[in-house]
Amino acid sequence: MSTTISEGLMQAKAHPGRIITWAVLLIGGLIMITPILFMFGTSFKDASQVYDMRLFPEYPTLDNYIQVLSDGRFLRWFGNSLGIATTVTLSNVFFDSLVGYTLAKFDFRGRYLIFLAILSTLMIPTEMLVIPWYLMASKLGWIDTYWGVMFPGMMTAFGTFLMKQFFETVPNDFLEAARIDGLNEFQIWWKIALPLVTPALSALAIFTFLGNWTAFFWPLIVTTSQEFYTLPVGLTSFAIEQSIQWEKIMTGAALATIPTLLVFLVLQRFIVRGIMLAGLKG
Amino acid sequence: MTEIQLEKITKKYGAIETIHGIDLTVKDGEFVVLVGPSGCGKSTTLRMIAGLEPITGGDLRIGGEVVNEHEPKERNIAMVFQNYAIYPHMSVRQNIGFGLYTAKMSKADKNKRIEETAEMLGLVELLDRKPSALSGGQRQRVAIGRAMVRNPVAFLFDEPLSNLDAQLRSQMRIEIKRLHQRLKSTIVYVTHDQVEAMTMADRIVIMRDGYILQSGSPTDLYENPSDIFTARFIGNPSMNMISAIATQNGLVAQNANAVLSVASPKVAVNSNVSVGVRSHALTVGEPTDKTGLTLNGEILVLEPLGSETLVHIDTADGVIIASAPALHQLAAGQTVSVTANVESLYFFDSDSQKALMRP
Numbered sequence: 001m002s003t004t005i006s007e008g009l010m011q012a013k014a015h016p017g018r019i020i021t022w023a024v025l026l027i028g029g030l031i032m033i034t035p036i037l038f039m040f041g042t043s044f045k046d047a048s049q050v051y052d053m054r055l056f057p058e059y060p061t062l063d064n065y066i067q068v069l070s071d072g073r074f075l076r077w078f079g080n081s082l083g084i085a086t087t088v089t090l091s092n093v094f095f096d097s098l099v100g101y102t103l104a105k106f107d108f109r110g111r112y113l114i115f116l117a118i119l120s121t122l123m124i125p126t127e128m129l130v131i132p133w134y135l136m137a138s139k140l141g142w143i144d145t146y147w148g149v150m151f152p153g154m155m156t157a158f159g160t161f162l163m164k165q166f167f168e169t170v171p172n173d174f175l176e177a178a179r180i181d182g183l184n185e186f187q188i189w190w191k192i193a194l195p196l197v198t199p200a201l202s203a204l205a206i207f208t209f210l211g212n213w214t215a216f217f218w219p220l221i222v223t224t225s226q227e228f229y230t231l232p233v234g235l236t237s238f239a240i241e242q243s244i245q246w247e248k249i250m251t252g253a254a255l256a257t258i259p260t261l262l263v264f265l266v267l268q269r270f271i272v273r274g275i276m277l278a279g280l281k282g
Numbered sequence: 283m284t285e286i287q288l289e290k291i292t293k294k295y296g297a298i299e300t301i302h303g304i305d306l307t308v309k310d311g312e313f314v315v316l317v318g319p320s321g322c323g324k325s326t327t328l329r330m331i332a333g334l335e336p337i338t339g340g341d342l343r344i345g346g347e348v349v350n351e352h353e354p355k356e357r358n359i360a361m362v363f364q365n366y367a368i369y370p371h372m373s374v375r376q377n378i379g380f381g382l383y384t385a386k387m388s389k390a391d392k393n394k395r396i397e398e399t400a401e402m403l404g405l406v407e408l409l410d411r412k413p414s415a416l417s418g419g420q421r422q423r424v425a426i427g428r429a430m431v432r433n434p435v436a437f438l439f440d441e442p443l444s445n446l447d448a449q450l451r452s453q454m455r456i457e458i459k460r461l462h463q464r465l466k467s468t469i470v471y472v473t474h475d476q477v478e479a480m481t482m483a484d485r486i487v488i489m490r491d492g493y494i495l496q497s498g499s500p501t502d503l504y505e506n507p508s509d510i511f512t513a514r515f516i517g518n519p520s521m522n523m524i525s526a527i528a529t530q531n532g533l534v535a536q537n538a539n540a541v542l543s544v545a546s547p548k549v550a551v552n553s554n555v556s557v558g559v560r561s562h563a564l565t566v567g568e569p570t571d572k573t574g575l576t577l578n579g580e581i582l583v584l585e586p587l588g589s590e591t592l593v594h595i596d597t598a599d600g601v602i603i604a605s606a607p608a609l610h611q612l613a614a615g616q617t618v619s620v621t622a623n624v625e626s627l628y629f630f631d632s633d634s635q636k637a638l639m640r641p
Contacts, residue, residue, distance in 0.1 A: 173367035176334050181428070182355035182384035195371040 036257070042250040050246045064251035073226060074252060077234035082259060084146060084219075084230060085212040088153045092208045093201055095155040100163025101189050105175065115164070121157045130221060137222055148222045149230065153212060159204050166200035167193060202270035209263045213256070231256050284310050284345050284435035284468050286331060291340035293326055293492075301326055301492045303340060308436075313462050313469045317479040317515070318489035324472045327489070328438050331470060332361050345435060355384065360429030361438040365445060366421045368413050368428065374400070375409040377424050381431040399431045402461075419450045426461070436468040443478065455481055476516055480504070488512050510635045513558050513628060519592065519603045522564070524557045524575065525632065533557065537598035541576040545641035547629040554632035563626035564604035566593060566618055574624030577602055581616050595620065 037055055044060040045052070052058075068074050103115050133152050134143075142148035170193050178188045194201070216232040223229055229237065235252045239245070286308040293301035301323045308314045316324040329335035331342065333354035341348050349357050360381065368377045378396050385392070400406045403423045413421055422442060429437055439458070443451045459482050462469055473479055479486045480500045487497040488511075496508045500516075507513035507521075514520040525536040528546040533555060535542045542557065549555060559575060577597055585592035586608065593604045593612060604620045606612060629638040 171365070171367070173363045173365055174369065176332075176354075177361070177363060177367040177369075177428075178380075179334065180332060180354045180359070180361050181380050192369060195369075 039250050039257075040254050042247055043254040045247050047245065047247055064247050065255075068248060068251045068255065073229075073234060074238075074255075076227060077229050077231045078255070080146070080229060080234075081213055081231040081256075084149055085209050085259075088150050088212045089205050089208045091150075091154045092156060092159045093205055096159030096204060097163040097167075097194060097197070097201060098189065099155070099160045100165075101167045101193055103160070104164045104167035105170075105172070105193070118157045118160050122161070126217065130218060133218070134221060143222060144224050144228055146228065149219050149228070152218060153208075153215075156208070159208065162200060162204055163197065166197045170196050198270045202267040206264055206267050210260055213260055285343075286436060286468065286470065287341070287343040288327070288331075289341040289343070291327070291330065291342060292338045293323070293330060293335070294338040299338075299492070301330075301338075304489075304492075304494050306487060306494065306497070308468055308470055311466045311468055313459075313471065313482060313484040314487060315471045315473060315479040315483035315485070316487050316489055317473055317476060318495075319474060319515075321491075322489040323492040324474075324489050325440055328361075328440055328470060328472045331436075332359060332438050333357050334361075358432075358434050359436045359438055360432065360434035361440065362422075362425045362429050362442045364441040366413075366425040368421055368424045370413050373410050373412055374405060374416070374424050374427075377413070378405075378409075378427040378431050381428045385432055395431055399427045402430070403427050418446050419454060422446065422454060423457075426458070430461075430465070434467075436470065439469065439471040441473055442471075444473070444475070451478075458482065477518060480516065486516070488515060506637070507628070508637050510556060510558070510630045513630070513637075517560060519561045521558045521560050521628065522599075522602045523630075524559070524577070524599045524602075526555045526557050528553045528555050539578045539597050540599060542574065544574040544624050544627065547638040547641045549631060549638055555638065556630040556632045558628035558630060559622045559626060561592065561603045561605045563622045564602070564620045565622070566604055566606045566610060566612065566620050573621045574627050575622045576619055577621075578617065578619045581612060581614050581618060584612060584614060593618070593620075 045057040137148045178192045219230040288306040290303040488495045526533040533542045579595040579597040583594040595602045
């Protein structure tokens with residue numbers, strides 16, 4: 001074992017390019033993790049220590065957690081966010097992949113045009129879409145409802161594009177074999193094609209969940225009463241009404257990261273490459 | 283009764299016709315091999331039989347019934363694909379069982395069938411493995427198992443062995459042939475490998491550019507090819523061709539290093555004739571009184587195969603390949619003459635490419 005490590009070091013020495021790569025990655029990693037460490041650190045500080053720039057508090061306390069969790073509103077917002085993000089994620093995983101599969105594997109008139117139309121919506125910034133969304137929601141009575149928060153994201157152009165690209169890599173032989181085995185087209189998608197793109201599906205699920213969990217702008221606009229707030233909107237209102245208590249905000253934010261971490265831990269193991277090739281020639 | 287009949291079947295992609303009204307009857311229990319070069323339409327024909335490709339014109343009958351508009355599953359045929367197409371996320375048991383997905387059977391019956399199939403293909407120990415833990419030959423056997431398990435009326439094979447190495451290929455060839463002998467099932471098998479076609483088929487169908495050129499038993503095609511393409515396609519090495527001209531006094535070779543002493547076949551005087559001769563009919567050495575053809579040239583390459591040596595000879599008619607006994611003392615660069623008996627020669631019209639009656 002020791003020889004392997006020393007050999008590895010020798011190799012690293014032999015490649016200055018590799019040292020630079022590691023250095024860049026390390027610096028990038030530190031830049032990204034520092035605010036998160038400060039967030040966790042601050043959540044264990046009392047108000048008097050907040051502006052003490054030490055990463056870990058001298059006298060750590062759980063008071064913030066007790067206070068935040070005992071405020072009923074926090075749990076309500078947490079539940080809202082969880083429900084909304086989960087529903088939107090499931091919807092995207094289902095509809096994006098169904099549409100992506102259809103665009104990738106069926107030959108029909110106008111297929112390319114439809115794909116272009118879907119893709120072109122990616123060029124419109126969210127800020128511009130908010131106005132028509134709001135008008136739509138207000139005409140249909142969706143303001144201040146869960147559905148109002150969710151509807152713009154139930155299916156996304158990005159997800160459809162991603163899934164289409166992945167389904168294109170699924171060899172047609174699998175689908176044809178299933179067709180001969182007697183499956184109908186929906187069963188072929190569900191039983192054969194979908195399991196072969198689990199890496200893409202997991203990636204889509206992670207992106208969608210994170211995007212909706214952290215979404216702020218649209219939920220802020222479409223909700224007016226506190227009971228429909230999502231966590232990011234709620235935390236902000238929390239901050240404003242309580243004259244910015246950083247330790248409370250950091251505690252709320254720290255609690256808010258837990259589901260995203262869980263989602264990532266559960267789904268990332270599906271992001272393994274190469275599962276598809278196993279059924280074909282070596 | 284599971285005869286497959288193709289009547290004037292055509293296939294068009296847009297305005298381009300790729301299959302030009304072919305007729306073919308595959309009898310119940312027959313092993314028919316469609317063979318031909320890439321792009322000859324053999325795979326398209328197979329896919330039309332399977333129902334994976336719509337038929338543009340003509341009738342396809344399976345068991346007497348026209349099935350042009352039937353879905354693949356309604357035709358009750360099974361297909362084995364070139365790259366196996368066994369589902370990577372399922373175990374061997376699930377893969378084989380997938381053939382029974384739509385069958386109305388109890389779970390116990392399904393399991394029994396799966397195990398019988400696995401037994402027959404020597405897959406019993408592998409039933410719980412995933413495809414990634416199988417070798418190429420085992421994967422192909424799983425694919426065959428999935429096809430077999432539901433007792434289809436016919437099996438379609440689309441170049442199933444072309445991804446295997448040479449040794450495994452010859453082994454699987456025998457396995458498929460034995461399976462056919464046991465199950466007595468109707469098989470349509472597509473390959474571009476003439477060795478596979480020769481060794482496995484009851485009947486070979488030679489295709490080219492969307493037409494059927496000739497169909498017959500392997501020996502029939504080998505002995506009586508109907509045209510130059512078939513003559514050169516069937517048999518390994520390919521049949522050698524020598525250009526000649528028909529005269530009243532017999533055939534005259536066009537190139538000086540070939541000497542023919544044979545009467546002209548029934549063809550107009552001064553017609554161009556291609557004289558075919560198989561490598562094994564050529565003898566390296568002195569002419570005899572039955573000699574119909576003598577060729578002289580320099581040895582380019584020797585290919586020792588153990589039991590025989592293939593001698594590549596440079597002549598004005600191109601490279602001619604002759605087969606010599608293994609121990610023959612020959613060397614590259616040496617000038618040799620090779621001879622063939624009159625009876626072993628084939629004659630073709632060089633313009634129409636069609637075979638001519640022997641004189």
